[in-house]
Amino acid sequence: MPQGSHTDLAGSPAGGLLRDRFPLLERRIGDRPLCYLDTAATSQKPEAVLAALDRYHRRSNANVHRGLNTLAAEATEAYETCRRRVAGLVAAPTPESVVITRGATASLNLLARGLEHELEPGDEILLTEMEHHANLVPWQMLARRRDLTLRFVPVTDDGELDLSGLDALITDRTRLVGLVHTSNVLGTINPVAEIAGAARERGALVVVDAAQTIGHAPLAFDDLGADALVFSAHKAYGPMGLGFLVARPALLERLEPMEGGGEMIEWVHLESSTWAAIPHRFEAGTPNVAAAAAFPAAIDLVEEVGLETIRDHERSITAHALEALEALGGLTIYGPRDSAARGGLVSFWDPDVHPHDLSTILDQAGVMVRAGHHCAQPLHRRLGVPATTRASFGLYTRLDEIDALIEGLVAARKVFGR
Ligand SMILES: Cc1ncc(COP(=O)(O)O)c(C=O)c1O
The missing domain is CATH 3.40.640.10 (Type I PLP-dependent aspartate aminotransferase-like (Major domain))
Incomplete structure (x- = not known):
């Protein structure tokens, strides 16, 4: 994770939309900035709420x-x-x-x-x-x-x-x-x-x-x-x-x-x-x-941002995530490849690292993802895997949080000898 880079992009689409309205996102996990990629489980709350x-x-x-x-x-x-x-x-x-x-x-x-x-x-x-x-x-x-x-x-x-x-x-x-x-x-x-x-x-x-x-x-x-x-x-x-x-x-x-x-x-x-x-x-x-x-x-x-704008933002983040995960190689990525056909989340399976291990290692790097069946066991049975790792996004998600996810995945693979 590029240290301290979060403020550099503030206000740009790459820096997330209205990110500074969400106090929890300023938190640090140890010496790392929090990288919250679990919005599909629950979103963070803005100051106004x-x-x-x-x-x-x-x-x-x-x-x-x-x-x-x-x-x-x-x-x-x-x-x-x-x-x-x-x-x-x-x-x-x-x-x-x-x-x-x-x-x-x-x-x-x-x-x-x-x-x-x-x-x-x-x-x-x-x-x-x-x-x-x-x-x-x-x-x-x-x-x-x-x-x-x-x-x-x-x-x-x-x-x-x-x-x-x-x-x-x-x-x-x-x-x-x-x-x-x-x-x-x-x-x-x-x-x-x-x-x-x-x-x-x-x-x-x-x-x-x-x-x-x-x-x-x-x-x-x-x-x-x-x-x-x-x-x-x-x-x-x-x-x-x-x-x-x-x-x-x-x-x-x-x-x-x-x-x-x-x-x-x-x-x-x-x-x-x-x-x-x-x-x-x-x-x-x-x-x-x-x-x-x-x-x-x-x-x-x-409504201040506009739901079309939020959709476009999450779509760019998703497209970037799909591309970066694909480039890593060796992962099974689920769902349509075209970001136009999907919402702001990506689930994947790494045959070498169980999602639970992956999320624990990512957590140590300040990156919060979700591992498990995401309350969709029959779907996971259909996909032929016991669990997946899911990164999910919101209007506040920054492009460099995807980079942090990728760095974490590379680090996790090293721990498991790849
Ligand atoms: C697609 C979908 N449906 C329903 C739910 C259930 O929502 P809640 O737990 O807020 O009732 C969720 C929560 O993850 C969901 O992702």
Whole structure:
């Protein structure tokens, strides 16, 4: 890692976009500058988000929707502002189409539970081989409860969805098609609109997991042709413990609430209750109001830079990473070679150094990557490896952080006698 070089490039695209807004990135690991290449796991948070979290707790902390005092009104306003801003971010049909959840995983569980009453034994759900466990396990659980059949769109050797058999995979029994927008392992950006079109023609619902797209590229609900879209705030420069389900209002009206309790009801009698209107009927109990109050600051930041600009930046970083890893030789690099077809992350396998050893050695050089199956075990089985090493990027990623990664890989190989 070139020592101290981080400030030399500040403000240029090579130096990352608005990097100086992210205090944690100034950290050093021992005598090395921190090189954070794990944004796909969670993004770092800008000062404005940290300040908003602090301001909320110091000035407005109260429970939402429950009181008529000033603080409760402010907390409710902050919470509902988050809903409106998220609706704006993804061009949702209406703010009421946005359910506030704990994260993408919670949103997918909410959907799977909410649809249960509509599904009959023998109905089919079509997923893909590249799903994160969050878009796999809830459907498996539902399939077990309702005796459904799961089918899967296969992944090609190039790390793309093999759509050649799509017509046969979507049958008259297919009730739902669920797929990831940007794979968290392959980086592949899937042709969601095309698949959604085929699914809707057969009357199936379409659920899109945009956990790795939100905050990294423009995303408009209507362009996808989907019925529901899920994502988490923490991967888009916002706080943890906050996520969203954006869905067509007609779909939300059909879902049974998964959790009962305060906030989600209209009238409660000792023996029975009626539900609040959408989206509140899916938001039982006290939500993470502080996180919701802070997320608009992250949206401000990505809108200040522009999602097209962020996408272009991550694309250049990814292209540089692909080229540098390729030049190293001996690695298997997963996903499309063209950076236009992928998001800001690269996973690879070095036959001589296990990803766990690699990430430990890289960590000693201040380089944070992720090693393992990245919550996609079936995909790793398809790739024929137990684990991969993943470097992932954000708007703040600098070109010289890729160089630090490459230097670390060379050093790791030396440790293992190559
Ligand atoms: C593609 C994808 N889907 C879903 C998730 C789950 O997100 P969360 O853990 O924030 O619920 C992740 C997280 O890594 C992901 O990468």
